[in-house]
Amino acid sequence: xxxxxxxxxxxxxxxxxxxxxxxxxxxxxxxxxxxxxxxxxxxxxxxxxxxxxxxxxxxxxxxxxxxxxxxxxxxxxxxxxxxxxxxxxxxxxxxxxxxxx
Numbered sequence: 001x002x003x004x005x006x007x008x009x010x011x012x013x014x015x016x017x018x019x020x021x022x023x024x025x026x027x028x029x030x031x032x033x034x035x036x037x038x039x040x041x042x043x044x045x046x047x048x049x050x051x052x053x054x055x056x057x058x059x060x061x062x063x064x065x066x067x068x069x070x071x072x073x074x075x076x077x078x079x080x081x082x083x084x085x086x087x088x089x090x091x092x093x094x095x096x097x098x099x100x101x
Contacts, residue, residue, distance in 0.1 A: 001051035004058045004067060005033030013039050034059055 019027050019040070028041035035042045047064070051057055056067040 001048070001053055002056045003033065003048070003051070004056065004070075007033075 015027055015029075021027065030038050030041045030045070032045040032048055034044040034047070036044065047059070048057075056070075058065050058067050
């Protein structure tokens, strides 16, 4: 299993003693990429427990979708870095999904 996660941060986040959860006594860093409190864990990873091995998922607006395929733009130098292609010419990125779009 895997999931598509988008990040827009361009610098590291430095953690210190102020980040320790006073109730739990620790710092939980999100590893699933879905936390609303990213980079801190908020428990959202629980929604990933039944993901199937070998399947790629995208979570959007609280819904899980299966990614059928990812289409990469061929070397135009735009810096798109594999964020989908606009195959339909409508300004939307085509990631493929479980609805056959």
